[in-house]
Amino acid sequence: MSTTPTPNRGIAVFSGGSAANNLVEVFEEVRDTKNCPLSYIIPISDNGGSSSELIRIFGGPGIGDVRSRLVRLIPESPPNSERGAIKTLFNHRLSADAATAHAEWLSIVDGTSNIWHAITPAKKELIRSFFNLLNLEILKRARPPSSTFDFTSASVGNLFLTGARLFSGSFESAIYLLGSICGVPSDTVRVIPAINSNFSHHISASLANGSVIVGQNSISHPSEATALQPRPRRPSLLLADGADDFTDTDTSDTLSYEDDHPPGSLPTLRNKNIKFSKAENEDLPSRITRIWYINPYGQEIRPPANPRVLEAIRDSQAIIYSIGSLYTSLIPSLILRGVGQAIVTSPARHKILILNGSLDRETGPPSEPFTAVNFVEAITRAGEESRGRMTLSSSNSGAHRSIPSLGLPYSSYVTHILHLEGPGTPQVDRDRLAEMGIETLRLYGRKIATTGAGGVEMPIGMKYDATALVQALEVVLGKKGDAMLRGGEKNGLSRRNTMKGTRDMQDRILFNDSIGRVPMAPDNTQVDFERAILGCQLADTEWEGRVDGFLRTQEVQEIILCYFERDLELTQVLRTKLQDDGYNSRYDGLAVGEVTIDFDHFVTAYEYGLDLFPGASKLPCLSHIATEELEPIRRDVKNMILTREPSRHAFDWKAITDKIISQYSSALQDIAGGKFSTMHRLRLSMEELLAPFIDYGDYYNITSTVERCQEDFIPISAPSNTLASKAVRHVTGQICSTLTSTLLDFDLQLEDVVNNIVGLIMYLEWTALAHRRN
Numbered sequence: 001m002s003t004t005p006t007p008n009r010g011i012a013v014f015s016g017g018s019a020a021n022n023l024v025e026v027f028e029e030v031r032d033t034k035n036c037p038l039s040y041i042i043p044i045s046d047n048g049g050s051s052s053e054l055i056r057i058f059g060g061p062g063i064g065d066v067r068s069r070l071v072r073l074i075p076e077s078p079p080n081s082e083r084g085a086i087k088t089l090f091n092h093r094l095s096a097d098a099a100t101a102h103a104e105w106l107s108i109v110d111g112t113s114n115i116w117h118a119i120t121p122a123k124k125e126l127i128r129s130f131f132n133l134l135n136l137e138i139l140k141r142a143r144p145p146s147s148t149f150d151f152t153s154a155s156v157g158n159l160f161l162t163g164a165r166l167f168s169g170s171f172e173s174a175i176y177l178l179g180s181i182c183g184v185p186s187d188t189v190r191v192i193p194a195i196n197s198n199f200s201h202h203i204s205a206s207l208a209n210g211s212v213i214v215g216q217n218s219i220s221h222p223s224e225a226t227a228l229q230p231r232p233r234r235p236s237l238l239l240a241d242g243a244d245d246f247t248d249t250d251t252s253d254t255l256s257y258e259d260d261h262p263p264g265s266l267p268t269l270r271n272k273n274i275k276f277s278k279a280e281n282e283d284l285p286s287r288i289t290r291i292w293y294i295n296p297y298g299q300e301i302r303p304p305a306n307p308r309v310l311e312a313i314r315d316s317q318a319i320i321y322s323i324g325s326l327y328t329s330l331i332p333s334l335i336l337r338g339v340g341q342a343i344v345t346s347p348a349r350h351k352i353l354i355l356n357g358s359l360d361r362e363t364g365p366p367s368e369p370f371t372a373v374n375f376v377e378a379i380t381r382a383g384e385e386s387r388g389r390m391t392l393s394s395s396n397s398g399a400h401r402s403i404p405s406l407g408l409p410y411s412s413y414v415t416h417i418l419h420l421e422g423p424g425t426p427q428v429d430r431d432r433l434a435e436m437g438i439e440t441l442r443l444y445g446r447k448i449a450t451t452g453a454g455g456v457e458m459p460i461g462m463k464y465d466a467t468a469l470v471q472a473l474e475v476v477l478g479k480k481g482d483a484m485l486r487g488g489e490k491n492g493l494s495r496r497n498t499m500k501g502t503r504d505m506q507d508r509i510l511f512n513d514s515i516g517r518v519p520m521a522p523d524n525t526q527v528d529f530e531r532a533i534l535g536c537q538l539a540d541t542e543w544e545g546r547v548d549g550f551l552r553t554q555e556v557q558e559i560i561l562c563y564f565e566r567d568l569e570l571t572q573v574l575r576t577k578l579q580d581d582g583y584n585s586r587y588d589g590l591a592v593g594e595v596t597i598d599f600d601h602f603v604t605a606y607e608y609g610l611d612l613f614p615g616a617s618k619l620p621c622l623s624h625i626a627t628e629e630l631e632p633i634r635r636d637v638k639n640m641i642l643t644r645e646p647s648r649h650a651f652d653w654k655a656i657t658d659k660i661i662s663q664y665s666s667a668l669q670d671i672a673g674g675k676f677s678t679m680h681r682l683r684l685s686m687e688e689l690l691a692p693f694i695d696y697g698d699y700y701n702i703t704s705t706v707e708r709c710q711e712d713f714i715p716i717s718a719p720s721n722t723l724a725s726k727a728v729r730h731v732t733g734q735i736c737s738t739l740t741s742t743l744l745d746f747d748l749q750l751e752d753v754v755n756n757i758v759g760l761i762m763y764l765e766w767t768a769l770a771h772r773r774n
Contacts, residue, residue, distance in 0.1 A: 010039055011318045012039045017324075017329070019324040021068060023469070026464075029470050030473045030477065043329065045293070047202060052217065054162050061198070069191050070179055083183055086182055089156055090160065092157075104151075108128075109132055160178065172308075195303055214298065216332075220327075287365070318349070321354065326370070328362065330379065335382045335385050337388075340387040356375075359424065369427075383412075416476050420463075420464065422462040423461070424461035448463050509630055509634050510534075510535065536549075603637050603640060605622065656713050667689055668735075671753065679749070687743060734764075738757070
């Protein structure tokens with residue numbers, strides 16, 4: 001048998017360009033922690049900026065977002081190093097003045113520009129050869145005065161990618177070449193265009209009011225002159241351009257029309273979109289209801305996804321929908337044929353939506369802003385359209401766990417939502433999302449503000465904090481997940497697990513001090529083998545077969561299945577020798593989501609008035625307690641097992657505690673560690689932490705603030721009378737009351753506040769190490 005470890009499944013990230021570029025370090029840190037490949041899936045439908053001029057002259061895919069991600073992935077280097085100079089070159093934009101831009105381009109082509117100064121001759125001449133090729137193609141296609149290439153604000157990286165594509169005849173080859181020159185580690189990070197094509201692929205959008213918008217740039221951030229293209233006088237979406245389009249053109253335009261534009265190109269797609277306004281966009285008159293691809297004649301088409309996209313999804317342990325424009329960054333990739341089916345059938349246990357921190361033109365209008373539920377519905381609808389299924393009904397019909405008419409859970413596409421809460425953020429209805437089978441995790445971020453009339457700052461949204469986002473993703477994915485360490489022994493057992501006496505809770509209560517009565521097991525694992533046999537005998541006799549196995553957690557996590565074959569799906573039968581070690585089937589290294597512990601049904605020794613901390617012991621133990629004193633615990637365990645009805649939907653208190661830790665641990669450590677030098681800064685930080693729970697009309701009502709804070713993470717559907725519920729509410733109450741009373745006590749000095757928080761941390765026993773390990 002080969003001992004070569006199986007590579008960990010990757011992480012697939014759906015994203016656009018500029019917004020997700022801000023999270024590259026976040027995704028890289030998660031990728032490094034999980035020790036797995038990372039794939040960015042990026043659409044090629046962008047027809048704005050300098051890409052629009054390349055598409056107008058050469059056709060081909062929208063390459064701007066792919067180029068920006070590749071350059072963003074260049075490893076950090078000093079500016080005066082060759083790698084730093086290459087990054088500067090491919091990030092460079094030519095002048096906003098047309099004549100100056102043209103002159104600047106020619107100096108780059110002929111090699112005299114200062115931008116080449118730190119690049120070695122070998123790489124310089126390699127890169128310059130593609131610039132020369134592109135320049136020749138530009139001259140060949142020029143039809144002055146009606147059509148010449150406009151170098152205004154052109155991206156040098158886009159120009160290089162186009163030259164490489166024209167030379168190789170392959171978009172993916174051009175991407176590989178740029179990545180290789182830039183030193184992007186292709187073995188761990190991949191930038192994959194959603195469609196592998198040498199042709200343009202444009203999108204259209206329909207609005208709820210029946211109107212249609214053609215072209216991505218017009219959908220997301222149209223030119224400053226007009227927000228929407230006028231509706232055609234005839235159904236031009238289904239026809240090539242007619243004679244009416246030539247009526248007002250001059251003779252030179254008419255003579256060169258065939259050379260200027262590909263046959264059938266819609267007028268909207270022939271526009272120059274080099275300059276557009278991202279900051280001041282006219283709101284759409286109604287919501288976007290659907291996105292689809294069109295051919296040059298405006299007819300709807302259903303292009304297939306890049307096979308590498310489907311491969312990345314099928315080989316993923318997690319799928320992430322990154323921040324960015326919903327309908328122009330995410331949906332164009334999701335509606336491609338094959339993508340929806342790949343997501344639904346993917347082995348990925350976690351499908352995470354990182355919700356935007358603000359609303360934009362695509363998720364409006366302001367009178368009807370998108371909520372988190374609307375984001376989920378849009379993603380799910382796109383995936384189902386990719387599969388050729390019926391479109392979804394509107395969210396106005398109420399929340400459903402399954403997609404209407406299909407019976408497919410929404411969690412087939414989205415299992416978790418990470419979000420911010422503050423001015424301008426999409427509303428998150430946690431209870432409704434829970435009904436849809438989706439978990440939510442709120443993070444704190446930084447406010448984004450713009451300067452309004454009179455110089456007054458106006459908040460327009462929130463921005464994710466990179467550290468908080470990394471921690472949240474690791475909470476959801478599990479710190480190590482599929483890459484979790486296997487313990488200290490060759491067989492996956494830690495040394496501590498193989499020594500008698502380390503599991504006194506299990507040995508003394510469950511097995512009644514009977515360890516040592518069975519024969520020696522092979523591989524020197526006597527004690528664990530004994531526990532497995534005795535546990536399964538107990539399950540089969542006293543517990544009437546109501547227990548399938550045991551989950552044990554200490555240095556590592558492991559499952560012992562008493563009836564290993566019960567839940568197997570038969571695929572092949574092979575004759576083999578009967579083994580007597582089935583009890584010891586173990587699965588150490590469990591990732592988050594593989595096992596859910598029902599904390600509402602358990603027995604704890606803390607409830608029996610026993611002395612669990614003898615002498616100076618800092619850890620609870622049972623080794624010194626008489627056997628008869630443990631009998632009530634043993635009896636209650638049996639009663640719980642025999643009377644409790646199994647449920648497939650145990651409430652996940654572990655997820656709640658993970659959220660609480662993620663929310664407060666860093667803030668408490670910052671205060672206790674002396675991060676704040678003045679009371680003013682400290683109070684601002686604490687007020688931001690508690691802002692969602694403070695009623696500013698009744699600011700000093702500590703009781704109300706604490707109650708709102710205490711219930712923040714606990715859904716309405718959570719059990720209220722169980723020990724787990726009481727414990728979580730008690731601990732959360734301690735945190736909230738300490739923070740609130742400290743914030744509202746203006747007599748406290750900085751030293752007093754720090755001492756209060758240090759005392760709280762000691763009570764909670766949240767060390768920095770425990771926080772890092774989640």
